[in-house]
Amino acid sequence: MADILIRKVDEATKELLRQRAERRGKSLEADLRETLDRLAREEAESPDDAEPFGDWLMAISRPGFDLDDTLDLIRSAPVRTAPLE
Structure with missing residues (x-):
């Protein structure tokens, strides 16, 4: 530690x-x-930070990808405000 x-x-x-x-x-x-x-x-753990959005989008469109688990993860994530810069 x-x-x-x-x-x-x-x-x-x-x-x-x-x-x-x-x-x-x-x-x-x-x-x-x-x-x-x-x-x-x-x-x-944010999809935006873990991998580029395009890569993530391609991964979820592949056969065998468990979209339900991903949607559960997204729905349970805390809401973050979008920067307005």
Whole structure:
């Protein structure tokens, strides 16, 4: 396991994170570890980030591809806002 040290976190932010962890019945460290893990995996599991859209689209059109599993994954993914840049 690796260690990450984050310096200069605002005291108010730290307190809000501590309260969040308490509401979830976890220590601050455990809650932050779980949150970081979820965020990292969420980005990595996105079809947009995992592979180019064209490759993904071709893969789902091949015989034997289980589209139901893919649709379940897409439907269960958290909603992300689109950048308006």
